Amino acid sequence: xxxxxxxxxxxxxxxxxxxxxxxxxxxxxxxxxxxxxxxxxxxxxxxxxxxxxxxxxxxxxxxxxxxxxxxxxxxxxxxxxxxxxxxxxxxxxxxxxxxxxxxxxxxxxxxxxxxxxxxxxxxxxxxxxxxxxxxxxxxxxxxxxxxxxxxxxxxxxxxxxxxxxxxxxxxxxxxxxxxxxxxxxxxxxxxxxxxxxxxxxxxxxxxxxxxxxxxxxxxxxxxxxxxxxxxxxxxxxxxxxxxxxxxxxxxxxxxxxxxxxxxxxxxxxxxxxxxxxxxxxxxxxxxxxxxxx
DNA sequence: ACTGTACCCTGTAGGC
DNA sequence: TGCCTACAGGGTACAG
Numbered sequence: 001x002x003x004x005x006x007x008x009x010x011x012x013x014x015x016x017x018x019x020x021x022x023x024x025x026x027x028x029x030x031x032x033x034x035x036x037x038x039x040x041x042x043x044x045x046x047x048x049x050x051x052x053x054x055x056x057x058x059x060x061x062x063x064x065x066x067x068x069x070x071x072x073x074x075x076x077x078x079x080x081x082x083x084x085x086x087x088x089x090x091x092x093x094x095x096x097x098x099x100x101x102x103x104x105x106x107x108x109x110x111x112x113x114x115x116x117x118x119x120x121x122x123x124x125x126x127x128x129x130x131x132x133x134x135x136x137x138x139x140x141x142x143x144x145x146x147x148x149x150x151x152x153x154x155x156x157x158x159x160x161x162x163x164x165x166x167x168x169x170x171x172x173x174x175x176x177x178x179x180x181x182x183x184x185x186x187x188x189x190x191x192x193x194x195x196x197x198x199x200x201x202x203x204x205x206x207x208x209x210x211x212x213x214x215x216x217x218x219x220x221x222x223x224x225x226x227x228x229x230x231x232x233x234x235x236x237x238x239x240x241x242x243x244x245x246x247x248x249x250x251x252x253x254x255x256x257x258x259x260x261x262x263x264x265x266x267x268x269x270x271x272x273x274x275x276x277x278x279x280x281x282x283x284x285x286x287x288x289x290x291x292x293x
Numbered sequence: 294a295c296t297g298t299a300c301c302c303t304g305t306a307g308g309c
Numbered sequence: 310t311g312c313c314t315a316c317a318g319g320g321t322a323c324a325g
Binding site: 241 | 295296297298299301302303304305
């Protein structure tokens with residue numbers, strides 16, 4: 001579910017609910033998510049004040065006063081929801097006015113002001129870990145991740161350097177978190193459409209024989225940034241499970257140009273092409289065969 | 294080193 | 310209605 005715009009939107013929702021506040025109690029309602037909970041998880045979080053909530057790639061990171069950080073990945077269906085209502089019928093199981101989904105409420109962070117941060121994840125591809133803040137960039141989950149696409153390190157020279165000589169296609173290149181952080185299946189398709197590049201094109205065509213960026217690389221870099229910025233402004237894309245931390249939906253799905261539109265007309269002005277579906281590595285890619293080359 | 298596939302898990306949509 | 314299959318926004322472990 002969540003790619004960079006969704007995770008960033010969740011972060012922006014969680015920050016005011018957590019920053020400067022103390023987590024007084026941690027409940028875990030099963031033994032694991034994708035991985036077991038961090039060792040002594042509750043003891044390391046309970047009583048800690050949250051100093052800030054930030055994001056690296058698709059990871060949410062809450063810095064605690066202890067010097068440790070709580071790292072969370074939402075996988076495909078993970079949700080953090082700020083809950084102020086609800087009745088606790090049995091320990092850790094809440095019934096909400098809207099019905100809720102207690103079956104998949106796997107962890108609850110109780111904040112000192114009485115709010116609860118509920119982690120819900122039906123497929124349990126998400127996970128959490130704890131790490132020392134000072135060594136975070138060397139943490140096993142973080143250290144190999146590529147540049148943030150909204151920062152200055154994401155530029156045509158970098159893209160040319162990292163794609164030179166690679167035979168993988170552009171879909172796989174942009175999906176690779178070691179190259180650029182935070183893109184997933186939706187936004188790769190959207191960025192390639194915006195750049196006018198086929199997902200089937202070889203990554204090596206982003207640089208010339210001297211390793212300098214081609215015009216394609218110069219188009220792709222801002223296309224990625226613009227798609228992500230527009231999606232953040234829209235609060236992400238809600239196709240199925242994804243919600244903001246306050247439970248509301250994103251609406252970038254209404255602005256998508258190609259994703260899940262196979263067989264429909266290309267929306268680029270004057271193009272007249274038809275959106276196609278191709279499967280790369282078991283994941284669907286959508287592109288216009290006319291304006292993406 | 295690189296590349297592609299299978300798999301983790303649950304829910305849901307669509308075909309029959 | 311029910312059963313079955315395929316697929317879903319992610320990442321990793323392997324095989325070749």
